[in-house]
Amino acid sequence: MNTKKIARKIAKFVLPRLGEVFFAAIFAAAIGLGPQMMNVDGDLGRHITLGSYIIETGEIPTNDIFSFSKLGDPLTPHEWLADVVLSLAHRVAGLDGVIWLTALVLALSFWLIYKHSLNLSNMSVLALMGGIIGxxxxxxxxxxxxxxxxxxxxxxxxxxxxxxxxxxxxGWVIFPVMMFAWANLHGAFIVGLVIWAAVFLGELLEKQKNWNQLRVLIWIGPSSILASLLNPDGLGI
Structure with missing residues (x-):
């Protein structure tokens, strides 16, 4: 009996968990699709170039500095931080570095979906299906x-x-921190605020309210909205 217990413990320690296998599979799939991921869309060069400009000058441009017909026109730098990250990946390992970064972000994203599904269902196979579908x-x-x-x-x-x-x-402090990063990484940060509003409204309409949780949710919204304004364009974002 003791031998079996020891064997199970060793197997549990040595063998990868389902979530780890899923993460590795998504990462490998994204690496394999690397050339396609780069060539389907032509914006990567602009993002790397703009990121390099920000790194080298220490300035975040709020006017167009590259185009011929729109030179000097107002530019909303809603992706400046992502441009810097992509440029750094390119400096470290070239286009392969950009692919590895993208694969890592995607694998982590869908692993989180898997983990979220597992927390809700407590069923690993069902959670895996949710991650695969996502x-x-x-x-x-x-x-x-x-x-x-x-x-x-x-x-x-x-x-x-x-x-x-x-x-x-x-606690609620992590939410404005995430929103600050999000608002400077990509313009779709509004998605986070919409999700918060939906959750908050749902909890507000519940007949049996948990006022402690509701209080935390109340703080999340305004603090995240204020955090989203901490960007190079302020309200113009």
């Missing part, structure tokens, strides 16, 4: 562009909000 549905957006950070932050934001909703999380 990955398949989002595969058309597997591109080397800043929106990969919105995929990641949507998953993380939803997971953290669910923890608040069911009472596993008491």
């Amino acid at each position: 990955a398949a549905a989002g595969s058309m957006h597997w591109l080397t562009r800043p929106h990969i950070f919105t995929i990641l932050l949507t998953a993380l934001w939803s997971l953290e909000l669910e923890k608040v909703r069911i009472g596993l999380k008491k």
